[in-house]
Amino acid sequence: MSNGNQASDMSEGSSGDEYAVSVPEGRGRDRDADGEASTIIESRDLSVWYNDEQALQSVSMEIPEKRVTAMVGPSGCGKSTYLRSINRMNDLIDAARVEGEMLFNGKNVYDDDVDPVALRRRIGMVFQQPNPFPKSIYDNVAYGLRLQDRTENLDEKVEEALRKAALWDEVKDQLDQSGLDLSGGQQQRLCIARAIAVDPEVVLMDEPASALDPVATSKIEDLIDEMAEEFTVIIVTHNMQQAARISDKTAVFLTGGELVEFDDTDKVFENPENDRVEDYITGKFG
Amino acid sequence: MSDTDEFGRVSRRVGQLFRGVLLASTLAGILTLAVLLVYVANDAFRPLTADPGWHLTFLLTFVLPTLGVGWWSYQRSYGTLTTGLLGIMLPTIAALYAGGLAALFIDVIPTLVWLSFVVAFAIPVGVVVALDRTERDIPFLAEITAVLAVTAGSLLFVPDLVQGLPTVPADWMVLVLTIGIPEALLLGRWTRGRWGRRAGLTTGAGIVVGSAVAGVLGTVTGVGAIPGVALALFAGVPTALYLSVVAIERPERRAGLLLPAVIVGGALVGELFVGALGFAGPESWVDWGFLTSTVQRGADPGAVGIYSGIVGTILLMFTVAAIAIPAGVGAAVYLEEYAPDTTVTRIIDVNISNLAGVPSVVYGLLGLGLFVRYGGAQTGTLLVGGATLALLVFPIVIISAREAIRAVPDSARQASYGMGATRWQTVKNVVLPRAFPGILTGTILALSRAIGETAPLLVIGAAQVFGVPDSWNSTVGAMPLQLYVWASTYASPAFYTTVLAAGIVVLLTAMLSMNSIAIYVRNHYEQR
Numbered sequence: 001m002s003n004g005n006q007a008s009d010m011s012e013g014s015s016g017d018e019y020a021v022s023v024p025e026g027r028g029r030d031r032d033a034d035g036e037a038s039t040i041i042e043s044r045d046l047s048v049w050y051n052d053e054q055a056l057q058s059v060s061m062e063i064p065e066k067r068v069t070a071m072v073g074p075s076g077c078g079k080s081t082y083l084r085s086i087n088r089m090n091d092l093i094d095a096a097r098v099e100g101e102m103l104f105n106g107k108n109v110y111d112d113d114v115d116p117v118a119l120r121r122r123i124g125m126v127f128q129q130p131n132p133f134p135k136s137i138y139d140n141v142a143y144g145l146r147l148q149d150r151t152e153n154l155d156e157k158v159e160e161a162l163r164k165a166a167l168w169d170e171v172k173d174q175l176d177q178s179g180l181d182l183s184g185g186q187q188q189r190l191c192i193a194r195a196i197a198v199d200p201e202v203v204l205m206d207e208p209a210s211a212l213d214p215v216a217t218s219k220i221e222d223l224i225d226e227m228a229e230e231f232t233v234i235i236v237t238h239n240m241q242q243a244a245r246i247s248d249k250t251a252v253f254l255t256g257g258e259l260v261e262f263d264d265t266d267k268v269f270e271n272p273e274n275d276r277v278e279d280y281i282t283g284k285f286g
Numbered sequence: 287m288s289d290t291d292e293f294g295r296v297s298r299r300v301g302q303l304f305r306g307v308l309l310a311s312t313l314a315g316i317l318t319l320a321v322l323l324v325y326v327a328n329d330a331f332r333p334l335t336a337d338p339g340w341h342l343t344f345l346l347t348f349v350l351p352t353l354g355v356g357w358w359s360y361q362r363s364y365g366t367l368t369t370g371l372l373g374i375m376l377p378t379i380a381a382l383y384a385g386g387l388a389a390l391f392i393d394v395i396p397t398l399v400w401l402s403f404v405v406a407f408a409i410p411v412g413v414v415v416a417l418d419r420t421e422r423d424i425p426f427l428a429e430i431t432a433v434l435a436v437t438a439g440s441l442l443f444v445p446d447l448v449q450g451l452p453t454v455p456a457d458w459m460v461l462v463l464t465i466g467i468p469e470a471l472l473l474g475r476w477t478r479g480r481w482g483r484r485a486g487l488t489t490g491a492g493i494v495v496g497s498a499v500a501g502v503l504g505t506v507t508g509v510g511a512i513p514g515v516a517l518a519l520f521a522g523v524p525t526a527l528y529l530s531v532v533a534i535e536r537p538e539r540r541a542g543l544l545l546p547a548v549i550v551g552g553a554l555v556g557e558l559f560v561g562a563l564g565f566a567g568p569e570s571w572v573d574w575g576f577l578t579s580t581v582q583r584g585a586d587p588g589a590v591g592i593y594s595g596i597v598g599t600i601l602l603m604f605t606v607a608a609i610a611i612p613a614g615v616g617a618a619v620y621l622e623e624y625a626p627d628t629t630v631t632r633i634i635d636v637n638i639s640n641l642a643g644v645p646s647v648v649y650g651l652l653g654l655g656l657f658v659r660y661g662g663a664q665t666g667t668l669l670v671g672g673a674t675l676a677l678l679v680f681p682i683v684i685i686s687a688r689e690a691i692r693a694v695p696d697s698a699r700q701a702s703y704g705m706g707a708t709r710w711q712t713v714k715n716v717v718l719p720r721a722f723p724g725i726l727t728g729t730i731l732a733l734s735r736a737i738g739e740t741a742p743l744l745v746i747g748a749a750q751v752f753g754v755p756d757s758w759n760s761t762v763g764a765m766p767l768q769l770y771v772w773a774s775t776y777a778s779p780a781f782y783t784t785v786l787a788a789g790i791v792v793l794l795t796a797m798l799s800m801n802s803i804a805i806y807v808r809n810h811y812e813q814r
Contacts, residue, residue, distance in 0.1 A: 117707070
């Protein structure tokens with residue numbers, strides 16, 4: 001289990017009797033009926049170092065298109081690092097160094113001819129703390145479109161993004177007010193609207209609900225569920241129940257940057273391959 | 287037996303001693319400053335030369351009502367008081383700066399020259415806008431070349447062309463045209479965004495018409511056309527706008543506007559009574575004659591004035607700002623946003639911090655060596671003086687701008703980069719707008735340091751008697767230099783307690799008004 005653990009074999013293990021997290025019916029798991037999705041992101045032996053400290057240990061994983069993939073694990077397990085190495089946000093940290101391959105639609109994003117800025121225009125990102133710009137709601141959503149000079153029919157695109165983010169009805173009369181005047185949950189949905197306004201193929205979410213109250217969290221979760229119709233969503237979360245509720249696939253990272261289990265969500269939660277994963281999701285450690 | 291006996295007591299004697307020492311040192315600082323200011327103000331304004339009746343009249347009509355209304359506003363709410371204070375500070379400080387600007391146009395820059403250069407710069411700006419709006423795809427290099435060519439050509443030929451026009455517009459027309467109309471467009475857009483289309487149109491039209499009327503009125507009343515327009519555009523318009531904002535958006539603070547009304551009204555009523563009753567005012571040394579006289583030497587302190595110093599200081603500040611702000615902010619942006627964290631950049635960091643502490647006389651010597659010895663410039667000119675003072679404030683601008691940029695939260699940059707913004711787009715759209723208030727505050731504070739410098743000007747060979755400069759190459763002086771001259775070369779008791787004190791008051795007023803603007807900007811944006 002030291003490296004290259006792509007724990008995706010489908011063998012039926014003995015069904016564990018006790019699991020702390022029950023997987024509700026409906027929600028994301030329904031999409032499994034659609035059958036196998038094609039892979040949009042694939043990492044091969046991806047390792048990341050911060051200076052001399054290894055944050056990811058040759059992680060290999062195939063992330064399906066138009067599904068919700070959750071990454072769970074204790075603090076410092078490398079799940080956020082993995083997320084940020086998909087759209088090369090780690091490039092912004094001087095000390096970070098990447099080895100291995102991260103394939104996006106079959107192309108290694110760490111190849112020399114890949115422009116990280118162009119890459120990030122196709123892979124949107126939502127952060128832990130809602131971080132709207134101190135601009136109007138409209139300008140926040142239009143930000144990415146304006147960056148790319150895609151300003152024809154801007155009004156419609158902004159409205160569409162706000163509708164998709166389930167925010168339109170709440171803010172349609174105050175589009176010129178500052179995004180910072182919204183509540184925390186609304187701010188986070190504004191950030192989601194901002195991310196999806198440019199029609200990315202993938203939306204990365206780094207613990208998008210951890211700074212929010214339960215009601216706002218549940219709205220975000222509903223939203224993620226709907227977003228998977230159109231986008232590939234990869235979400236990092238601390239919250240086991242959340243991962244169980246909203247994701248189709250779950251990757252469990254454990255301390256040291258190891259991917260120890262990656263499989264369909266119900267499989268991971270009901271019948272994990274790895275004992276440490278079972279201990280973790282049942283709350284024995286972590 | 288009570289509980290406290292069982293617990294015992296903990297000694298606070300050392301702590302109380304410490305607190306006492308802290309209080310004493312605070313009071314010592316404040317008292318020294320207060321005594322100094324009172325001493326200087328007494329020499330400058332000579333309040334004791336006035337009739338007791340004069341004092342009594344103004345106490346009754348001005349001081350007591352002001353204190354009363356101020357206290358009443360404070361009781362209502364803190365916001366009411368600050369609204370009132372701003373209502374009186376804004377027009378006062380704005381009028382000071384409008385006066386400075388008017389002096390600039392009267393003495394140094396003929397309005398026609400100003401107009402010619404505005405036109406010369408407007409042409410390339412128009413080309414840039416046109417290129418930006420055009421649908422056609424023009425290669426970036428061609429665009430840049432075209433813009434540079436138009437700029438160079440326009441600067442070469444247009445000024446002469448405009449200055450050679452057979453009919454010349456009047457001074458006030460030029461100012462309304464070049465400053466009033468852009469201001470009207472800018473503020474009209476702002477009010478339209480805030481209160482709708484009609485408010486925008488009213489604002490724009492009001493500014494243009496109002497400044498034109500002020501120009502005509504200024505000519506008629508003898509104030510002068512240029513001061514009239516400058517006061518209208520730089521003091522009248524901001525004040526009116528501020529009053530509108532309070533009246534429309536802050537109904538709960540409207541009561542605060544009583545304070546400026548009482549201050550202005552009280553002063554006018556007091557003046558009326560004093561005139562009617564024949565009470566003589568103080569024989570202040572700070573008077574219109576002192577502010578506008580260009581005589582710098584002589585036995586009679588009553589004849590000399592600080593006008594050359596004021597104009598020199600204004601010109602120097604413009605020069606310093608034009609050199610040090612772009613360079614300093616540019617360096618700060620580079621060091622914060624672009625430069626990698628290497629040993630070299632760390633050495634640069636430390637050196638910039640050290641440069642900020644180098645004595646100003648050393649900068650004077652640097653300026654002398656750099657610009658006069660090697661650059662071949664004349665000693666003591668406006669350009670050399672401005673460039674030398676710019677060197678002096680350069681590290682201060684860099685440091686304060688870097689702090690402002692560093693205060694922009696990283697989450698804002700992450701959000702921008704995460705959206706696929708380039709570094710340039712992130713700096714332009716996210717970092718600079720958020721750092722702007724901090725950069726502005728730091729820059730104003732840096733300029734207010736430069737305004738008080740004497741040593742560098744002496745070292746670069748500024749003349750002890752300097753006129754009002756009329757070009758980049760004329761010798762320049764400044765207010766602190768003027769004070770130094772009055773205190774040394776013409777040193778006599780007749781100067782010590784008279785115009786010297788008055789000069790100090792003028793210099794401190796200019797400096798403190800700059801600092802108060804900086805503090806206001808900082809507080810205003812910190813609340814957000």
